[in-house]
Amino acid sequence: xxxxxxxxxxxxxxxxxxxxxxxxxxxxxxxxxxxxxxxxxxxxxxxxxxxxxxxxxxxxxxxxxxxxxxxxxxxxxxxxxxxxxxxxxxxxxxxxxxxxxxxxxxxxxxxxxxxxxxxxxxxxxxxxxxxxxxxxxxxxxxxxxxxxxxxxxxxxxxxxxxxxxxxxxxxxxxxxxxxxxxxxxxxxxxxxxxxxxxxxxxxxxxxxxxxxxxxxxxxxxxxxxxxxxxxxxxxxxxxxxxxxxxxxxxxxxxxxxxxxxxxxxxxxxxxxxxxxxxxxxxxxxxxxxxxxxxxxxxxxxxxxxxxxxxxxxxxxxxxxxxxxxxxxxxxxxxxxxxxxxxxxxxxxxxxxxxxxxxxxxxxxxxxxxxxxxxxxxxxxxxxxxxxxxxxxxxxxxxxxxxxxxxxxxxxxxxxxxxxxxxxxxxxxxxxxxxxxxxxxxxxxxxxxxxxxxxxxxxxxxxxxxxxxxxxxxxxxxxxxxxxxxxxxxxxxxxxxxxxxxxxxxxxxxxxxxxxxxxxxxxxxxxxxxxxxxxxxxxxxxxxxxxxxxxxxxxxxxxxxxxxxxxxxxxxxxxxxxxxxxxxxxxxxxxxxxxxxxxxxxxxxxxxxxxxxxxxxxxxxxxxxxxxxxxxxxxxxxxxxxxxxxxxxxxxxxxxxxxxxxxxxxxxxxxxxxxxxxxxxxxxxxxxxxxxxxxxxxxxxxxxxxxxxxxxxxxxxxxxxxxxxxxxxxxxxxxxxxxx
Numbered sequence: 089x090x091x092x093x094x095x096x097x098x099x100x101x102x103x104x105x106x107x108x109x110x111x112x113x114x115x116x117x118x119x120x121x122x123x124x125x126x127x128x129x130x131x132x133x134x135x136x137x138x139x140x141x142x143x144x145x146x147x148x149x150x151x152x153x154x155x156x157x158x159x160x161x162x163x164x165x166x167x168x169x170x171x172x173x174x175x176x177x178x179x180x181x182x183x184x185x186x187x188x189x190x191x192x193x194x195x196x197x198x199x200x201x202x203x204x205x206x207x208x209x210x211x212x213x214x215x216x217x218x219x220x221x222x223x224x225x226x227x228x229x230x231x232x233x234x235x236x237x238x239x240x241x242x243x244x245x246x247x248x249x250x251x252x253x254x255x256x257x258x259x260x261x262x263x264x265x266x267x268x269x270x271x272x273x274x275x276x277x278x279x280x281x282x283x284x285x286x287x288x289x290x291x292x293x294x295x296x297x298x299x300x301x302x303x304x305x306x307x308x309x310x311x312x313x314x315x316x317x318x319x320x321x322x323x324x325x326x327x328x329x330x331x332x333x334x335x336x337x338x339x340x341x342x343x344x345x346x347x348x349x350x351x352x353x354x355x356x357x358x359x360x361x362x363x364x365x366x367x368x369x370x371x372x373x374x375x376x377x378x379x380x381x382x383x384x385x386x387x388x389x390x391x392x393x394x395x396x397x398x399x400x401x402x403x404x405x406x407x408x409x410x411x412x413x414x415x416x417x418x419x420x421x422x423x424x425x426x427x428x429x430x431x432x433x434x435x436x437x438x439x440x441x442x443x444x445x446x447x448x449x450x451x452x453x454x455x456x457x458x459x460x461x462x463x464x465x466x467x468x469x470x471x472x473x474x475x476x477x478x479x480x481x482x483x484x485x486x487x488x489x490x491x492x493x494x495x496x497x498x499x500x501x502x503x504x505x506x507x508x509x510x511x512x513x514x515x516x517x518x519x520x521x522x523x524x525x526x527x528x529x530x531x532x533x534x535x536x537x538x539x540x541x542x543x544x545x546x547x548x549x550x551x552x553x554x555x556x557x558x559x560x561x562x563x564x565x566x567x568x569x570x571x572x573x574x575x576x577x578x579x580x581x582x583x584x585x586x587x588x589x590x591x592x593x594x595x596x597x598x599x600x601x602x603x604x605x606x607x608x609x610x611x612x613x614x615x616x617x618x619x620x621x622x623x624x625x626x627x628x629x630x631x632x633x634x635x636x637x638x639x640x641x642x643x644x645x646x647x648x649x650x651x652x653x654x655x656x657x658x659x660x661x662x663x664x665x666x667x668x669x670x671x672x673x674x675x676x677x678x679x680x681x682x683x684x685x686x687x688x689x690x691x692x693x694x695x696x697x698x699x700x701x702x703x704x705x706x707x708x709x710x711x712x713x714x715x716x717x718x719x720x721x722x723x724x725x726x727x728x729x730x731x732x733x734x735x736x737x738x739x740x741x742x743x744x745x746x747x748x749x750x751x752x753x754x755x756x757x758x759x760x761x762x763x764x765x766x767x768x769x770x771x772x773x774x775x776x777x778x779x780x781x782x783x784x785x786x787x788x789x790x791x792x793x794x795x796x797x798x799x800x801x802x803x804x805x806x807x808x809x810x811x812x813x814x815x816x817x818x819x820x821x822x823x824x825x826x827x
Contacts, residue, residue, distance in 0.1 A: 331386070345378070
């Protein structure tokens with residue numbers, strides 16, 4: 089028995105400082121005493137002036153909410169041994185304001201005060217504040233007093249009852265703290281309540297068998313539910329000696345009150361005289377409008393008594409966006425949703441739990457990786473990212489453990505397409521960890537099986553898994569070749585996952601080497617996270633080979649990362665070279681190669697002959713970069729114009745050759761260019777070009793404009809044509825997006 093929040097102040101509740109929070113009633117004087125206390129060191133003493141009744145009322149009013157339930161109780165004890173006395177608590181309701189009008193009062197059942205010791209259970213009141221109530225006071229009354237006798241009052245409380253969060257059942261149905269009127273026998277039993285034992289508060293529900301065999305008790309009132317929503321009913325059960333089996337049930341009713349179906353979960357092997365939480369999880373069927381909770385225990389003899397407390401029916405706390413049900417998320421009703429694939433055994437454990445009272449215990453057998461998978465395939469859509477985020481606890485204090493989030497992608501008929509994983513290093517024992525893994529569904533994927541792999545655990549190692557999220561999203565990079573130009577567009581998402589500060593994006597070549605992707609303000613090696621998604625463009629990626637992209641999020645030394653699936657950017661005609669301006673990707677073209685450069689690297693050295701010596705002294709430095717002349721051929725005037733469009737800025741250019749030519753992509757500075765007629769016929773448009781090249785380093789700086797810019801881009805960027813014209817001085821600016 090408890091309140092979620094005691095509205096009475098600490099001194100009013102327990103008189104640890106003084107008795108100023110209480111006003112005496114007629115025939116009563118009040119004082120603080122340390123002669124006895126239920127909690128702390130002091131209590132409130134009520135002394136009778138004459139034989140009869142004593143009472144005390146809180147001096148101030150506390151704010152209450154009209155229509156809300158409230159719980160009130162107070163512990164009472166005789167100052168000296170006495171009999172024939174009863175105690176009650178009363179809540180008096182008032183309207184708004186310091187002098188708000190009296191609305192009415194609610195009084196608990198009278199409870200006999202024991203001759204000695206504290207009255208436990210105390211008198212308990214559970215009431216709903218009237219419609220116009222705004223404030224309330226508490227009064228404690230004791231009858232049967234003799235002149236000069238005294239009683240003590242302590243640990244007084246008034247507040248909202250400690251109802252299980254989200255429960256649709258009332259507090260009295262939850263634990264029978266006032267009476268057992270919320271429960272009814274259904275089969276082979278009687279129902280009552282007991283204060284002999286309880287899981288919470290002082291009272292609990294009892295079911296007494298009238299004969300051996302199954303017996304059922306259920307809630308009297310049916311509570312509203314929503315068809316298609318997942319719910320779970322739970323109860324803490326205290327079996328008697330010989331009682332080991334109970335079924336937690338929910339009966340789903342339609343609008344007429346008829347039973348549509350019953351959801352049931354068996355709990356066997358229950359330990360006698362031990363509190364065990366029993367749960368049933370299911371989805372309200374179509375046409376369901378109400379539900380009742382039913383407890384079905386198997387009695388082994390007539391007169392056998394089963395006890396239940398903290399009984400609830402509530403929507404399951406499924407994580408937002410979850411693709412799996414609560415049974416797979418939190419293991420409250422068992423572990424049948426998970427399968428031990430290899431290297432381990434799985435079981436439900438109450439030794440540790442992140443949420444609820446149970447978790448999935450994964451016990452390694454040793455000698456191989458421990459692998460578990462979700463027993464169901466989940467529907468997915470191609471090119472969509474999905475994430476797995478479990479809570480994991482390593483019970484052994486050992487070296488860090490590697491855990492992989494597993495993604496197995498399948499076609500609609502179950503045929504395997506591919507498997508991917510996301511690796512996480514989990515430190516040694518020290519608490520619950522939250523490894524995050526994500527993957528992108530490949531083309532043709534319709535189903536996903538998720539799992540976890542613990543790498544090379546020792547035999548007997550135990551990992552606890554709880555509150556698993558499987559959902560759309562997560563950290564991902566999805567690259568695509570860009571139609572019409574030589575480059576890639578990389579969609580990145582999940583940047584806000586984990587609360588990191590920065591993100592970076594690198595291209596991973598066939599050899600695994602990482603090269604930063606160029607962004608608007610320079611390389612994307614440390615961009616501040618301002619949103620969850622972004623799109624990067626890579627116009628320097630090699631052609632005709634498989635590349636991937638590495639996305640990293642970090643704050644300090646903490647980070648998360650994702651490696652994309654591979655893509656291939658198509659190469660040009662095998663006779664052509666691609667010429668690009670890395671800083672202005674709109675400036676790119678192709679041209680037929682007439683002759684490749686004959687590369688030379690000049691020596692930097694001084695040869696100094698020495699008198700009297702046959703051999704000179706040579707002072708040398710590193711050689712220069714490569715130089716050579718590339719000869720190109722264009723066919724039309726449009727081709728020539730496009731080549732001049734790329735060359736005329738004088739900026740560093742990127743040359744990309746067909747992969748099989750044996751030439752690596754190169755950044756060059758182009759010297760004096762010669763455009764020559766192939767034949768001396770004016771109408772013949774073919775030209776030959778001589779491009780003197782000097783190899784240079786990859787240039788710094790960001791991208792200006794975009795090679796994918798269209799008229800739609802211009803429309804999207806500006807409110808109207810006036811805004812477009814004012815944004816740049818030339819049509820070139822409109823074309824390139826650079827003002």
